[in-house]
Amino acid sequence: MRSILWLSQLSIVLWAIPCLASPMPQPVAQTNGSSEPTLQVVEVLVVDPEGKSLPPDLEKTAYDALPIRPGAIVNRSEVEAATNALFATGFFVNVQAQPENTPLGIRLRFIAQSNPPLKAIVTENSQVLDQGIKDSKGQVETKDQVIQRLFGEQFNKTINLLTLQESVKALEKFYQDNGYVLAQVADIQSSPDGTVTLVIAEGVIENIKVSFLNEEGKTEDKDGKPIPGRTREFIITRELTTKPGTVLNRDTIQSDLQRVFGLGIFEDVNVSLNPGEDTKQVVVTINVKERSTGSISLAAGLSSASGLFGGFSFQQTNLGGNNQKVGFDVQVGERELLFDLNFTDPWLAGDPFKTSFTANVFSRRLFSYIFDTPPTAPAGIGVGESKEETPRENRLGAGISFSRPLGNGNSASLGLRFEQVRISDVSGGTVATDGLGNPLSFSGNGEDSLAVAQFAYATDRRNDPLQPTTGSLFRVATEQAFVFGGDSSLFNRLRANYSFYVPVQLLNFTPGPQALAFNIQGGTILGDFPPYEAFRIGGTNSVRGYDEGRIGSGKSFAILSAEYRFPIFSILNGVFFADYGTDLGTGNQVLGSPAVARGKPGSGLGYGAGVRIRSPLGSIRVDYGIAEDGNTQFSFGIGEKF
Template sequence: MISARRRARAAGRQPAEHSQQQPSPSLGHALVSRCQAAAKEFADNAVRAGEQLAAVAAGAAAAVADSRCQRQQQPQLLLASLTSSALNKQQQQQQQPRAVLPDRRRGRWQLNPVVGEVAEGGSGGVDDGKGLLAAADENERFLVSEVDVVGVDGELKQVAMAALSTRANFAYTRSEIMDDMHRVFDTGYFSLCKPVAEETRDGIKLTLEVAPNPELRGFTVTGANMLPQAVVEDAFRDLHGKTLNFNSMVAAVGKLNRWYEDKGVLGQVIDVDTTSNVAEVKVSEAVVNRVILRYVDKATNETRDEGKTKPHIILRNLTTKPGQVFSLHQGRRDIDAVYAMGLFEDVALRPQPAEGSSLEHPKVDLSVEITERKTGGLSAGGGISASGAALEGALPGVVGEVSYSQRNLFGLGQRLVASAKLGQTDSMFRVQHTDPWVRGDAHRTSRTTTIQNDKMSAVNIHGRAPDDVEVAAAGAGGSAGGAVPVGGSDAVFVSRKMATTEYGRPLLQNWQGSLGLSWQQAHCVDEHSRPLQSDLYGAPLTFSGKQHDTMALGTIRVAYTQPSGDSELVASMEQALPLQRDWLNFNRFALRAEKTLGLGPVRVWVRGKGGVIVGDLPPYEAFPIGGTNSVRGYSEGAVGSGRNFVVGSAELRVPLVAPVEATLFGDYGTDLDSGASVLGDPAGARGKPGTGYGYGAGVRIDTPIGPLRLEYAINDRRQTKFHLGIGYAG
């Protein structure tokens, strides 16, 4: 077989210099016979190479059975072996253009076996040379007296002559002459290459009869359901209106196959017909025949047809459906979607050849294999609440939590959580049910229903201002710019009972929307849960003047999150519906935006948020400003509380030793002079400035429960404060 290695060896060989050996007429006949034998060998090898090319697509189907994707920590789809065998063979064929030449008689992409018969020159009494061929030495040289190319002229003749290394008046072996024929063939412009050796008195006259390829006037592509027309036109643009060049055709076919590889679509070119001036390209794309679900037993690794999770709950997450062209990238996304349900330890996709699959119409059966995990149980933990000790400016208090959760209720993928949180000052009891995909609707709508009873400290609005030193020092006396305490409790808590239902769905790519309706009843109590109607300064605590306020609240929320997590935008609007005369009626709008910019190893994080409230406003619903997640350097709510607010923050994050980062930050917040418009003016009564800023430095440690932050800040009053928090600021 003519191989790339043999061509490289021939290319490195130089013509023999001035060989003194004069060939005899019998040796000339031997050369003729050897050329004939070599031509036959070339044709036989060509046919075998063509058969190898035809097996390329079959290799993909054979590789399907051995392909499997395995998951470790994150979903993986290891289906490269599905096409690697075929692609490797295809690349080898593309690296050997001679192995992808069309047979003009059959019009298919195979080696051309039509090399013709070698002419038997010579004069009187010379036999057919078969006996001499057997006796001749392989390394014996023959003198070439003349070299010519016939059948073409002009530029194509120049191409053929330039490819020949055989020159007149030099001696060559049979293999060197045949290598020359291959070099002409390798130019890609000729469909026929016929060497004619004629014995003359001066040596061997070598004539190479060639036939040019036809001019390519157009092309058609069949079997391509996924391949874009623009890709096809781009691949064949340089071939149109020119003499067909097999090498350029190979490159064009390679572009089409690379598109399939880059897009992860299981397809390739299986045939090109060039019998006419219009190239007919046939494409084969694998179609999904069936999608089969298998449950893997964690202990035995055996598969079964049934598991805890209902099959339709799993299969509805797959976008790959029977009848579609199989895409590796789409398969990866499907596995990610199934794994994101949080119900499985492992998700694997096994493609297998389907019954009735063929080279021209390949089909695959997709077997989705899942290993289920434990989805329910009791848990206990703890956290930090910044509101607990804000009155004295100390570090946050500790909160304990116990909960029961079931993430696969009734095998439907629904979640049920019952939890209780108890802290030094706060408490919360909540039962929540979530259906992540209500009845499998086309918009992937989710529903969350919550019943909650909590008691939260209102010290950030109704507590004694920790930064007002004069007020604290005066005791029963006056305060700088503030009111005089007249009685009541120094600790105010807001107790709420609420029931909420919220529907959410994806809107656009990376956008999520939700619509909710809730009923709430709120009242204020002291640390012993005794009802309160006024605070320490005699200001009312409820808007209605009764012991509790009631509201029906409609909520609309839209959120954008960049997949990398570097950008986030959240906008929400709440409308209190006065379904009864004494129910609250107000509108609240809030906006928050965050952006992280990378500057080499250093990252810059910026955040802005703001809000507006119009209508009935109980003091406990005002926007508090200041604290660990607002303006650092101030205690919780110590800057102010108002109907309107704006807070901006910026951080410079420098990595130290993983997972530790150092941070430099600055915060600014203002109530936009709206503090006095809040019922009872709680901010003015406590001498809060309404505007403030802070700056400082800190360290952040990434932990399994979120970033742990320890920060030291200085505010615009030159007061300092340590902040300890979990999660990102804001």
């Protein structure tokens, strides 16, 4: 049923054969041992149904196609073959062979009705083509442009079925090249006025289903029952931009599968296609294999900071089958109680804007990289009885945040955090100043309370968020904080970060994408702020080659980074990098000047090389950095630095 035209050809050929039964001369010979009677042809004519000659070009094509010439001795089968040869040119919709007696022999007349001139191409069931198709470069080609490009040279010329068929195949290839892998022209219809109608089956999605896989990759158990899943189906289907009623697109469904896999609760995600109730439509089934999403662990130990301690951890990343994440970590020691309770819903149910929500309550004890004691620090600047200990930041608080994608690579987040910060020595005692009398808190007594409102905005134009080679990423954030409880103050922290990527081809270890990556970031604080809130410079995510915070801490900062990224072999990429960071001369504008008092330089350059190892957890980053002062450092992380 590919074409009504082709079906009509076959029926006409079969109908035309009996015409040979008209009165004919007596057979003159037998040829090739055939039992069929043969006739001698003295004249061969090809005319239209009115008996007129065909247009010159068409007439030449017809005579060139005929295998019978005047003087030939032919039988019925050979006349049939000649009739089919005329059909095979593609120009004729009806051909009949009519023999006529003459005194000298048979005049063989072929009455050939040609196809009309092509006047228009009309499509049916072509919703994608009607809307225009975007190519790999992002350019939209309209339906009229596609028709003109593929069929334009045939307009106002006699329709040739072979040429038309070639253009139809080119149209199907155009669909395929743009990801519409099920699209095909199901039927071709023509009318006497020269209008050709293409009935297209684009691959419309009738329904979307979800199936769960067991360890053997089966969707049914031994009794033929579907494998049950813990995850609610709407958690999967809401990630799909592919919807019932739309046309299946390979690139779109691949992106959908990546988003579903990116939820982090599945070991495997794939798709299967089955015919729908309407045979021109398809049922899409998303097959998922769930992974273990919960964990519990216990720990015990002895440390100088906590003494004897015990710990408990509980994590669940698919709470109630809703992809909600909850975690609880607690550590109980002789001198402290630390905990972190957090909850995240990555997509609030019923929200059409994909808003996520996070809440946490925490009690943390952190090594302070603002008040650490590097080799350059003067003796006695630490805390504790020895005056050599690095202070600890004890933070007790709670926070909530909301984030939302805004479309076209843009996103925004808004949050609120309350915390009490207490500076202590290793044994847990509160300290107000370091060994040289410099204040360690805003209040002057070692304890501050803060309320912080946060807002962030990002624009992502990268071609690949994991391994970008082109595009850019821009992020800006602001925090409005209020310090209260004793002396009070308002301060605002501003920070911006911009990365861009340039594709290159410098080394040729192995085929794969290469890029130069550049990053510039900076920030400043407006108003009076606690010293532990200063920007710290140096470390794994700052200037590599330096320990954390060893360059300095300031009221403002700037960091410049450049990387050359290249493949080494299939799962291993290489990187050459250089980082430069500076406090812009603002180290002495921090309360107590902690960086200046400890002899930190305030600026520094680091450079080196590293590798990126692809793993199920993401890209594992291993860098070896060399600081300009000769210090070296190995640093580790997940994902690229920027």
